[in-house]
Amino acid sequence: MSRTSFYEAVDETLSTIRAEGLWKSEREITSPQAGTVTVAGVGEVMNLCANNYLGLADNAEIMAAAHDTIERYGYGMASVRFICGTLDLHRVVEADIADYIGTDDAILFAACFDANAAVFEPLLAAEDAVISDSLNHASIIDGIRLCKAQRYRFATRDMADLESKLAEAAAAGARHTMIVTDGVFSMDGYLADLPSICEIADRFGSLVMVDDCHATGFIGPQGRGTPWFHGVQDRVDIVTSTLGKALGGAMGGFIAARQSVVDLMRQRARPYLFSNALTPALLGGAHKALEIARTGDGLRAQLEMNAARFRAGMTAAGFELSGQGHPIIPVMIGDASVATDMAERLLSEGIYVTAFSFPVVPRGTARIRTQMNAAHTSEDVDRAIEAFVAAGTELGLIEGFA
Numbered sequence: 300m301s302r303t304s305f306y307e308a309v310d311e312t313l314s315t316i317r318a319e320g321l322w323k324s325e326r327e328i329t330s331p332q333a334g335t336v337t338v339a340g341v342g343e344v345m346n347l348c349a350n351n352y353l354g355l356a357d358n359a360e361i362m363a364a365a366h367d368t369i370e371r372y373g374y375g376m377a378s379v380r381f382i383c384g385t386l387d388l389h390r391v392v393e394a395d396i397a398d399y400i401g402t403d404d405a406i407l408f409a410a411c412f413d414a415n416a417a418v419f420e421p422l423l424a425a426e427d428a429v430i431s432d433s434l435n436h437a438s439i440i441d442g443i444r445l446c447k448a449q450r451y452r453f454a455t456r457d458m459a460d461l462e463s464k465l466a467e468a469a470a471a472g473a474r475h476t477m478i479v480t481d482g483v484f485s486m487d488g489y490l491a492d493l494p495s496i497c498e499i500a501d502r503f504g505s506l507v508m509v510d511d512c513h514a515t516g517f518i519g520p521q522g523r524g525t526p527w528f529h530g531v532q533d534r535v536d537i538v539t540s541t542l543g544k545a546l547g548g549a550m551g552g553f554i555a556a557r558q559s560v561v562d563l564m565r566q567r568a569r570p571y572l573f574s575n576a577l578t579p580a581l582l583g584g585a586h587k588a589l590e591i592a593r594t595g596d597g598l599r600a601q602l603e604m605n606a607a608r609f610r611a612g613m614t615a616a617g618f619e620l621s622g623q624g625h626p627i628i629p630v631m632i633g634d635a636s637v638a639t640d641m642a643e644r645l646l647s648e649g650i651y652v653t654a655f656s657f658p659v660v661p662r663g664t665a666r667i668r669t670q671m672n673a674a675h676t677s678e679d680v681d682r683a684i685e686a687f688v689a690a691g692t693e694l695g696l697i698e699g700f701a
C-alpha cells in the first residue's frame with residue numbers, strides 16, 4: 300500500500316488504453332461551433348460530428364438573446380435554486396419546455412447528465428424495479444445505480460426481452476416498475492420502439508421514461524421529440540432531455556413530467572438541490588432556441604434531406620451503415636485503429652469526424668459516427684461522401700470505383 304504504487308497503477312491503465320488503440324485525443328477548434336469549423340493546425344473543415352442538428356450553435360438571434368439576458372440579469376446566480384437562485388426567467392424557460400414537451404411542468408438541471416442522475420432516486424425505492432435498455436446512456440445507468448430499486452436490463456430494442464424482464468419483476472413482487480429508454484440510441488442511430496414499449500407498459504401497469512437528448516428540437520412534429528413522433532406523448536410519464544444538442548448546443552438539461560413528479564424533484568433531487576442554478580445567458584438563449592425550434596420546419600426539412608442524401612450515397616458506395624430515419628449515421632468500421640486512421644484521413648480531406656471505440660461502443664464495433672446538420676447544403680453532403688469514398692478505398696474498406 301503506497302502512493303507510489305497508486306500512481307504507477309494509473310500510468311499502467313493509461314499505457315493499456317494507448318496500447319489498445321483506444322486513446323481519445325481532443326482536437327482544438329478556434330472558431331464557433333458550426334457547419335464549418337477551424338481546427339487548430341488543420342484549417343477549415345466541414346463538421347460532421349456535432350450534436351448541432353439544427354445548426355443553432357452560432358445562431359445570431361440566440362446569441363443576441365443571451366447577450367440581452369446578461370445585460371439584464373448579469374453573469375451568474377451564485378446560488379442553488381431554492382436559496383436565492385430562481386429568476387423569473389427560470390420559470391419562463393421551464394414553462395416553455397413543459398409546453399413544448401407536452402407535460403404539466405418541467406425542472407431545469409445543469410445538464411441532462413444531472414437530470415438522469417437525479418430522476419430515479421426520489422421516485423423509486425427498494426420495493427420497485429427499473430427495466431432499462433442495455434444501450435441506455437451512461438447517465439441513465441449512473442442514475443439507476445443511485446437508486447435503491449431492483450434493476451433489470453433488457454437487450455436493446457428487444458421487446459420480447461423487455462416483456463420477460465417485466466414478468467420477472469412482477470413475479471418478484473415489484474410494487475412499481477419503470478421502463479427506461481433512450482428515445483434515440485446515439486451510438487447506433489436507431490429510434491426506440493415507443494409504441495410497443497407503451498403497449499407493454501400498459502399491460503404491466505408500468506411507468507415509461509424516455510431520454511430524448513438526440514430528438515428534442517428535430518424529431519416529430521415541431522421537433523417535440525420521439526413520443527410525439529410515435530404519437531405516444533400522452534402515455535410517456537417522464538421525458539429527460541438536454542439544451543446542449545439541437546436547442547442551441549450550450550448547456551442545461553431538464554425533466555418534464557406530471558406536476559407531482561416535478562414538485563417532488565424540486566424537493567428531493569440531489570443534483571438540483573446541491574448544484575448551482577443555470578446562468579441567465581443560458582436561459583435567454585434557451586428561450587429563443589425553443590421558439591426557433593418550434594417554428595423550424597425549414598431547418599428540419601434541410602436536416603432530413605441531408606440525412607437521406609448521405610445515407611443513400613454512402614450505401615451506394617458500399618459502406619456498412621447503422622441506424623435508420625435519424626441524422627446520426629454511423630459508418631461501421633470494426634477495428635478501433637482502422638477507425639482512427641479513417642478519421643485522420645478524412646480530416647486531411649477536409650471532413651471532421653470522430654472515431655468511436657471501446658468503452659463508448661462494444662469492442663470490435665468501432666465506427667465513425669456522422670451526424671448531419673441543417674447548416675449543411677446538398678453540395679456539402681456530396682463532398683463528404685466523396686471524401687469517405689476516397690479514404691475508404693485507400694483503407695480497403697470499400698472497393699471503390701475503378
Ligand SMILES: *Cc1c(COP(=O)(O)O)cnc(C)c1O
Nearest residue numbers: 410411412436485512541543552
Ligand atoms: C448527451 C446525452 C446526455 C447528456 O446530456 P448533457 O446535457 O450533455 O449532460 C444524456 N443522455 C443522452 C441520451 C445523451 O445523448
